[in-house]
Each structure stands twice: as C-alpha cells, then as structure tokens.
Amino acid sequence: MQGIVFDIHKFAIHDGPGIRTTVFLKGCPLRCIWCHNPESQERAPEIFFIPEKCIGCGWCFSVCPNHCHVARETAHEFHRENCIRCGRCTERCYAEALELVGSAMTPEAVMEEVLKDRIFYETSQGGMTISGGEPMMQFDFTLDLARRAKAAGIHVCLDTCGEAPYEQYETIRPFVDLFLYDVKATDPEIHRRLTGVSNERIRENLRRLDRSGAKTILRCPLVPGVNDDDAHLLGIAALADSLENVQEITLHPYHPLGIDKCARLGKQPRLDDKNFATEDDVARWLKIIQAHCSVKTVRS
Amino acid sequence: MNNNNSNHDNNTVSALKAIGEVFAAGYYENENAGNFQRCVRGLIRSLESVPVAQYQPGWKLYPAGEFNLWNPGYDAAVCFHYAFGLEVDSARLRRKAAEVHGENSFRWRLVDQAATELAFLRESDIPPQFGLGGRAYTHGVIHYERLLHEGLTGVLERVERLHDRNPEFYGALRELLEAMCAYVRRCVESIRPDAPPELIAALEQVPLHPARNFYEAILAYNFFWYFDSCDSGGRVDAVLAPYAGDGTPEAEQQALFQEFWHNFDLNNGWHVILDSAQKTCIPAIRAQRPYRRPNSGILIDENTPDEVWEAIFDNWNAGNPSPSLYARNNYRRELECATGIGGDDAETFCFGGCTELMIQGKSNTKSIEAGIHLLRILEDTGLDYPDYETFYTVFLRNIQTQIDLMTEGVRRNHEASALYLPQPIRTLFVDDCIERGLDFEAGGARYNTSVINVVGLTDTINSLYAIRAAFRGELSVSVPGLAAALANDFEGAEMLRRELLALPKYGNDIPEVDQPGREFARQISEKIRKASLPGRPFLPAVILFITYEWLGWTIGATADGRRAGAALTDSFGATQGSDLSGPTALLKSASALNPAEFPGTPVLNVRLNRELLATPEARKRLKALLTSYFQMGGLQLQVTVANEEILRRACEEPEKYPELIVRIGGYSEYFKNLSPELRREVARRTIHNF
Ligand code: SF4
Ligand code: SF4
Ligand code: SF4
Numbered sequence A: 001m002q003g004i005v006f007d008i009h010k011f012a013i014h015d016g017p018g019i020r021t022t023v024f025l026k027g028c029p030l031r032c033i034w035c036h037n038p039e040s041q042e043r044a045p046e047i048f049f050i051p052e053k054c055i056g057c058g059w060c061f062s063v064c065p066n067h068c069h070v071a072r073e074t075a076h077e078f079h080r081e082n083c084i085r086c087g088r089c090t091e092r093c094y095a096e097a098l099e100l101v102g103s104a105m106t107p108e109a110v111m112e113e114v115l116k117d118r119i120f121y122e123t124s125q126g127g128m129t130i131s132g133g134e135p136m137m138q139f140d141f142t143l144d145l146a147r148r149a150k151a152a153g154i155h156v157c158l159d160t161c162g163e164a165p166y167e168q169y170e171t172i173r174p175f176v177d178l179f180l181y182d183v184k185a186t187d188p189e190i191h192r193r194l195t196g197v198s199n200e201r202i203r204e205n206l207r208r209l210d211r212s213g214a215k216t217i218l219r220c221p222l223v224p225g226v227n228d229d230d231a232h233l234l235g236i237a238a239l240a241d242s243l244e245n246v247q248e249i250t251l252h253p254y255h256p257l258g259i260d261k262c263a264r265l266g267k268q269p270r271l272d273d274k275n276f277a278t279e280d281d282v283a284r285w286l287k288i289i290q291a292h293c294s295v296k297t298v299r300s
Numbered sequence B: 001m002n003n004n005n006s007n008h009d010n011n012t013v014s015a016l017k018a019i020g021e022v023f024a025a026g027y028y029e030n031e032n033a034g035n036f037q038r039c040v041r042g043l044i045r046s047l048e049s050v051p052v053a054q055y056q057p058g059w060k061l062y063p064a065g066e067f068n069l070w071n072p073g074y075d076a077a078v079c080f081h082y083a084f085g086l087e088v089d090s091a092r093l094r095r096k097a098a099e100v101h102g103e104n105s106f107r108w109r110l111v112d113q114a115a116t117e118l119a120f121l122r123e124s125d126i127p128p129q130f131g132l133g134g135r136a137y138t139h140g141v142i143h144y145e146r147l148l149h150e151g152l153t154g155v156l157e158r159v160e161r162l163h164d165r166n167p168e169f170y171g172a173l174r175e176l177l178e179a180m181c182a183y184v185r186r187c188v189e190s191i192r193p194d195a196p197p198e199l200i201a202a203l204e205q206v207p208l209h210p211a212r213n214f215y216e217a218i219l220a221y222n223f224f225w226y227f228d229s230c231d232s233g234g235r236v237d238a239v240l241a242p243y244a245g246d247g248t249p250e251a252e253q254q255a256l257f258q259e260f261w262h263n264f265d266l267n268n269g270w271h272v273i274l275d276s277a278q279k280t281c282i283p284a285i286r287a288q289r290p291y292r293r294p295n296s297g298i299l300i301d302e303n304t305p306d307e308v309w310e311a312i313f314d315n316w317n318a319g320n321p322s323p324s325l326y327a328r329n330n331y332r333r334e335l336e337c338a339t340g341i342g343g344d345d346a347e348t349f350c351f352g353g354c355t356e357l358m359i360q361g362k363s364n365t366k367s368i369e370a371g372i373h374l375l376r377i378l379e380d381t382g383l384d385y386p387d388y389e390t391f392y393t394v395f396l397r398n399i400q401t402q403i404d405l406m407t408e409g410v411r412r413n414h415e416a417s418a419l420y421l422p423q424p425i426r427t428l429f430v431d432d433c434i435e436r437g438l439d440f441e442a443g444g445a446r447y448n449t450s451v452i453n454v455v456g457l458t459d460t461i462n463s464l465y466a467i468r469a470a471f472r473g474e475l476s477v478s479v480p481g482l483a484a485a486l487a488n489d490f491e492g493a494e495m496l497r498r499e500l501l502a503l504p505k506y507g508n509d510i511p512e513v514d515q516p517g518r519e520f521a522r523q524i525s526e527k528i529r530k531a532s533l534p535g536r537p538f539l540p541a542v543i544l545f546i547t548y549e550w551l552g553w554t555i556g557a558t559a560d561g562r563r564a565g566a567a568l569t570d571s572f573g574a575t576q577g578s579d580l581s582g583p584t585a586l587l588k589s590a591s592a593l594n595p596a597e598f599p600g601t602p603v604l605n606v607r608l609n610r611e612l613l614a615t616p617e618a619r620k621r622l623k624a625l626l627t628s629y630f631q632m633g634g635l636q637l638q639v640t641v642a643n644e645e646i647l648r649r650a651c652e653e654p655e656k657y658p659e660l661i662v663r664i665g666g667y668s669e670y671f672k673n674l675s676p677e678l679r680r681e682v683a684r685r686t687i688h689n690f
Helices: A059-063 A107-115 A118-125 A136-150 A168-177 A190-197 A199-213 A230-242 A257-265 A279-292 B010-019 B020-026 B036-051 B090-101 B108-120 B144-161 B169-192 B197-205 B216-226 B236-244 B250-267 B281-288 B306-317 B328-339 B341-345 B374-379 B388-420 B424-429 B457-471 B479-488 B493-501 B511-530 B582-592 B615-631 B644-652 B676-689
Strands: A001-011 A021-023 A046-049 A071-073 A075-078 A096-102 A103-104 A127-131 A157-161 A177-184 A214-223 A244-253 A297-299 B078-081 B084-087 B271-275 B295-300 B324-327 B348-352 B356-359 B363-373 B447-455 B536-542 B605-608 B635-641 B661-664 B667-668
Touching: A001 A107, A001 A127, A001 A136, A001 B493, A001 B582, A021 A136, A046 A257, A059 B197, A059 B281, A059 B511, A071 A168, A103 A107, A103 A230, A107 A136, A107 B635, A118 B615, A118 B661, A127 A136, A127 B036, A136 A157, A157 B356, A168 A199, A168 B090, A177 A199, A199 A214, A214 A230, A230 A279, A279 A297, B010 B090, B010 B108, B020 B036, B020 B078, B020 B328, B036 B169, B084 B108, B084 B197, B090 B108, B144 B169, B144 B216, B144 B236, B144 B644, B169 B197, B169 B424, B169 B667, B197 B216, B216 B236, B216 B250, B236 B250, B236 B271, B236 B281, B250 B281, B271 B281, B271 B348, B281 B295, B281 B306, B295 B328, B306 B615, B306 B635, B324 B328, B324 B615, B328 B341, B328 B348, B356 B447, B356 B536, B363 B374, B363 B388, B374 B388, B374 B447, B374 B457, B388 B457, B388 B511, B457 B511, B479 B493, B511 B536, B511 B582, B582 B615, B615 B635
Parallel strands: A021 A127, A127 A157, A157 A177, A177 A214, A214 A244, A244 A297, B271 B295, B295 B324, B363 B447, B447 B536, B605 B635
Antiparallel strands: A001 A021, A001 A103, A046 A096, A071 A075, B078 B084, B324 B635, B348 B356, B661 B667
C-alpha cells in the first residue's frame, strides 16, 4: 500500500495537544476559496515552480521527457499542460526553483519518520496528526497509519473537513483519539458557495461522531468579510453547545499565504485578499463566541 | 609609591617604579627569591599603590563599576592576571621606558632586560595552531563558600598555623593576606564620609570576617570576585542561599543580584551557574534581564519547579538568552566518568569562562587550554587515496599526530607555569593549596583538569558524509574532481557546490549522517581523553561561538559545500541553514552524537520562534522539547529567540536564513519562500504578535 504524502512536519504545535508530527496527505473533496494549502487539493503530485529562483543551469530542460521546460530568451517557461509529474526535473534543481509536491510513500516509511520523535510525544503528551488535504480521501492509507500509531502507543489526531461517508469515520474511530473537525460556514448554501459542497453531510457526520463518544476540537477558519458574520459566529457557538464531546473551539484567522503557493502551482487564487485578519477581528470573534457558549474557545 | 623598602630599590626596581610599573618593580625587588615570592612581592606592591575603589553613590555593593584591582586604568604593561598569572606587554614596557628614561639610556636597558625576561616567562609552550578559543588560559572559580564562612582573617589563621612547615611559602602568603586586609581597611576609611552607615558597618565585617547575613554575604562575594580579577562566579545563588534565610525579601535579593550582575557586565565577568533547587535562583534570574554578562546557566532536573521555568522563559521572552540550561544529573555523571571526581565535591561542579566544566573552589582547570582544528587536519589530509577507508584511516592518524603534538605543548606549558607563573591569589583561595603548601599552578589544587576544545566537529561530520559519497561514486563528480573543485573554491563549479549543499546534513535526524558522526565523535573524544597527563584529565569540549569567525578564515572550501574562508558551525550545532527539519530533529541529531563525549561542554544553541513563549500552553510544549534533550543525554542547551533583528535581516537577505520558519496559526512556511511583500508583512506581525 502507498499513499501520496506531501509533507511530514515535525514539531507541529497547532494540530492538537503537545508536540506532534503532522502527516499531510494529498487530495481534497472541497475547494475552499481561501484554501491555505492549495497544493493539497489535487490527489496527484504537483510541481512547485518559483521562476525567480531559477539560475538557468539547464538540468530540467535536458531531462524532461515531454519538454515542458523551455528557455525563451531570458525567461524560463514551464508548460504544465504536458507535465506527467514524474519528478525528474525536480530531482536536481539545486536552486530549489522546482519542487515536487507529493510523493508515494508506504505506511512503514511514514511511521519510521513519525516514530523518530516519539520521546517528544511522551514528554509533551503529543503524538501524530493526519491532515491534508482531506485524509479521508486516502481512507485505506489513513486507516493504516492510525492503526499503526495506536499499536505503537501514540496519540492520534485526525484533521478532517467532514466530507466522507460516515461508515469510514465509524471504522477509523477506535484508532483516533481526537478529531480536529472543520466548521467553515453555518448556512448550507453559503457553505456550498465557499467550499463547493453543502455542509449537510458534514454536520450529520459530526453529530453521529459526537453521539458515538468521539472527542473533537472544532477548527473554524474565519475570513474577514467572507464568513465572519454574526450569524456564523453564533452558529458555531450553538453547534458546540449542542454537542457532548467538543473539547475546544479553535479559531484560525485568515492569512493570505496560500496565494503565494497558488502562484507556484500556476493557479489563480480564488480569493485574492492579501490582508491578514486583524487583532480586532479576532477579539470580536472570540468575544461573541465566548459570550454564547460554554466550550473553551481559543485562537490558533 | 612606597618608599619604605628603599633598601630593595636596586636599579631595575627604581627604573620600573619611575615608569609606574609597580608590579614589575615588586617582582625585581629580590631577584634571588623564588618566583612565587617575587610574584607575591609584586602583588603586595600593586595593592599598596592601587587607589581605593570609588564608592558609587546609590550602590549597595562595593567595589562597584568598572574596576581592575590589579591594573587600575589599564596603565601597567606588566600586571597580575588570573588567566596566565602574568600579563606582559613588553613592547609597551620598552616604550614607556624610552619616554621617561630615554632610549638606550642605562635605565632603559635595565627595563629592556626585564621586558625580555618577563616576556619569556609569559611565553607559552603550546604551539599557536592549538590556540583555538584559548591557549593555556585558566579561568577559575575560587572557593567562595569557604571564603564567606571564614573571611580573609580565617584564611590568615590557616596560613599562620602552617607557617613553620615552610616559612618562605607561608610567610609570603601571610604578607599578601595582610596587604589585602590593609587594602580593605584603607577602602573603608576612605569611603566612610560618603557611604551609608549600613555599607560601612557591613564592610567592617566582610570580607575580613565571616558573613552573617545575606547582605554581608553578597558584599563579600562581590569583593572576593574583584580580588580574583572579575572572573567567574560559580554557584552564586547556592552559596548565598543559606544566608537568604535571614528574611531578606526577594525584591531586596533581586536588587543586590542586579548590582552584582551589573558589575559582571561592566568588568566582562564570566560564568555563573544558578541552581533551580534554590529559591534564591529566581531573584538571580530576574536580575539578569538587562545584562549581557554573566554568562549564566541554571542546573535543571526533573524537580525544577514551574516558577523557575517561568522566570527563565520570561528572560528569554524579553530577548535575553540567559540563563542557558544545564542537565544536573547528566553532568554529575559525565564529570565522574571523565575525571573520576565523585562524592560531595562532584556535587559542586560549576563552570568558568564561556562554559568550561570545573569544581567550585577546588580545581585548577585550564580552560580553554588548547584545541584541535579538525577541518585544518582534514584539509591537510587531502583526498588522494584509493578508497574511503584508507582516507579515513589516514585522517584519524593525522588527528592523533596533532593531539600528540598538542599534548606535548600542554605538558611543557604546565612545567613552565609551575616554575614561572605562580598564582598567589588562587593559591590562597582554592583548596588545597594552603594545606599542601603548593602554588595553585604547581599541584596545589585538589583537582587539575584541562579543557581541550574540538573545532569543526559537525562541519567535519558533514564533510565526511560528502567525501564518502564521492568515493562511492554517488556524486556527479569523481574524487579528484571534488578535490580540484575544493582547491579552486568551487570556481566554475557552483552546481557541484549546490549538489553538496543538498546532501543530507547533521541536524536533521538522519541516521546515515548521525551514526557515522557518533562513531567519529567517540574516536575523537577517546583520543583526547587518552592523551591526558598524569593527574590531569583532559576534558574534551565543543565550544565555538559564531563570533569565532576567524577560525574559518584560513580554511579552504570544504566538501559540505562551505566556501573558503567562511565561518565554521556554532559549537555542537548544525551548519547555518542546514537544519531544515525543526528543533526536534536538531535535538535528536545532537543526542545521536552523544554529548557526553564532550563534557567540557558541548554547547548547543537552539534558535526558536518567540511564539513558543507566548502562552502557558506553548511554554509547556517548550519545556517538554528542552527536557527531552536532557532525557536523551544532552548536557547543555542555550536558546535564542528569533528576534526583530534576525527577521529584519532575513527580510533583506532571505537566502541567508533558509532554515527560518514562520508560523502563522497552524501554518508554517520557510521564510525565504515567501514573496517579498509577504515577508515584510510576516516579519512585522511576528515581531509584534508573538
Ligand atoms: S478543506 Fe482544507 S485543503 Fe481542502 S480546500 Fe478547504 S482549505 Fe483547502
Ligand atoms: S533545474 Fe532548476 S535552476 Fe536549473 S534550469 Fe531548471 S529550474 Fe532553473
Ligand atoms: S515532472 Fe517530469 S514531465 Fe513534469 S516537467 Fe518535470 S520532468 Fe517534465
């Protein structure tokens, strides 16, 4: 078995309790307009290209089987349309202008990396987080990782947008200690507009997981002027209070760093807002939610 | 100027006196006496002529401010100095003589001759190439605890009791002590009209007599520290702790520590080691915040209370990296393993200078005595070998040859120091010099050790990885091709350099690099330990601060991709820009090298984001991160928080900071990968938010 992994991030401190290693898997069923990890959306590997870093060494021109890299006078053109994502050009781009995002890994290889930091999980009550993209898109692989981690005595978090068949959540539940569950919009129509899918199944899955006793942290990405209206904030508060096993609400204020990555992927960002959420925004969100629900609410 | 001893005023003495060289004049009073006695005479003459320390209005400690007891105003060309016994600037001595006596005059020639003799005494037998962070240098920590208990008069009593055993030796010490007591009394009389009565009352007790309360204790500590020419303070808070039971409020303790640290700062004082098991460590930590010196550290173990951690983190958060952390139990174990020192004495280990391991008040630890430059040896070894194994064998053999040469220099240096460079002050203040009747440099100290510095350890480990890859045909060039590129400083071979830079590097928890590194480190450490002199164990250390830039200046390009002349890696750390896997990986790599091989201190500097200090939650993680290293056998850690300055520079030259990671919420990204616009914005936010 192999999964497409695009990063294994050590010393992750925002993806659940303690010191963690976060495994990022490729592929996502949603298309959030603010997506901060646009390289995670597609299942297949992709190529990051930063033209300013190219030093014109010529390696990629000579190795690409499809002649995707073309030198035009002083400019380096990259014809992605013909790229089969074989990764040969990225292998020896020492200037780091080309980078392969995502590669196939076995669960054994992933766990070998994850287990390297075991001592830090023990001293900090941390563990492994599986994230993405949407890790349920590679369900068998995700399940296998979670099983292996549990067997090794490591705490597991699963970071999910909720858009997957409930049976899969039911299957993986025994191997997950804590779900990091996204809440992006309250109104189904708005949810569809912002992410491409309605939130009906997502909500249903969350309720069923909660009834089954699964512990969750609600992760709320908030974008000023997009989904930070009072109705949604009150919706988050009401949702948290209606559930039994929510440990915490974490607010994730918008930042525009995904825009840079879109450029590296040759994609157009869907939300071209280069402003960070302000401290005033965050203060307002916290105040409203804290006033209306009893669940601990913090900023990420 | 003292004229009572005019019968001693032979011609050299008066020629030296006339140019204000009181120590040297004293030294020449009786040329037939032994060096120890001559040096004592010099010290006594220095004490007689030194002006009293100024009373600094508002200060509770005295002396205070910049004040060099043994060379006031830094006017003397010859004076006593703790590091070498003697400080001699012979050119200046001659110049002064020429100005006053006229060049080539009879008196000038007398001074000229003295200059030659004194310079000869001071000349070290350790060849200059082993001067890496120190050459025959002696930091030290005197026996503050005992001194506070017995005062100068107590030391005097001990000296007098033994007088008949060796009247020359003890007689000299008695005279020296009397001169010190007289100096203290002269000070008290002189400042009496200006200083507050509490200070005068306390100075009438200490440092002559035992300290009776916290104020007297720290006042005495400070005074003895000035007598020892402002070197290292050792276990300041632990020694003072028993006196803190007198009800001195914490705020008052902090104010006194603050004055003491201020004195360290103004006089370039060195190390102090605090003890997290002492309540007094908290005011001592807080007092450090505004000051660069001392280099303070704190002993940490599993019982370190949370409030101590908080005080440490608050300093770091305020931008002061002091105190750094020392693993008490690991150090205790490795000290015994390396030197055989155990029992109660081992409990009082401390550090001198930058961070050189020693025993408080009981050791003569040459720190840093000498060092070996691995990259220099690697360069001299060359790459002209049939295979890696042959190359490696020759490399190790060359290291052995250099260690042997160095050891011979060190041995001769000790012989010479014992004969020519006595340390009467430390003879008085370090156990068991008085009881043994031996000078500090002649075997008087209970323990004698030498810290031997290893330079370029992690650079060499990375280079060896690359060289091995070249021999195995895993690079785009052959071994001769690599050698040629190195010889030409990668001129026309930039792609090769980048290929080398992209190879796996130490600091990323990559076993293929770290495991051979561990074996190499073990071999180096073993060679150094085996070279120990009888009764003087060698303590290997890896101490190389980024400011030691010059150590890289004469080293050509190296196989890890480093350019000729570039700075070397900071101590036990990863080469700048090569630890791309975060702090857990760096700590794993460092423990894989086995820090215990270098107990002199394997300095590890970790740069962290300020975010980790921002909330109680984050601090818990940070504590877990750091203590994990100690659980894996780490000895020492210093933490620098990424500050405004670094981010500003990184904005301008992001490629120089490839490892700098920014974290915004759950998102982390290499700073260098951001667009210039975002870089500025992120820097601005990082500085203000975290
Ligand atoms: S769910 Fe996450 S990864 Fe998927 S599109 Fe939305 S923000 Fe991007
Ligand atoms: S390999 Fe990298 S540096 Fe070389 S031409 Fe291609 S993009 Fe540019
Ligand atoms: S990944 Fe393969 S096909 Fe795509 S540009 Fe690179 S070499 Fe060509």
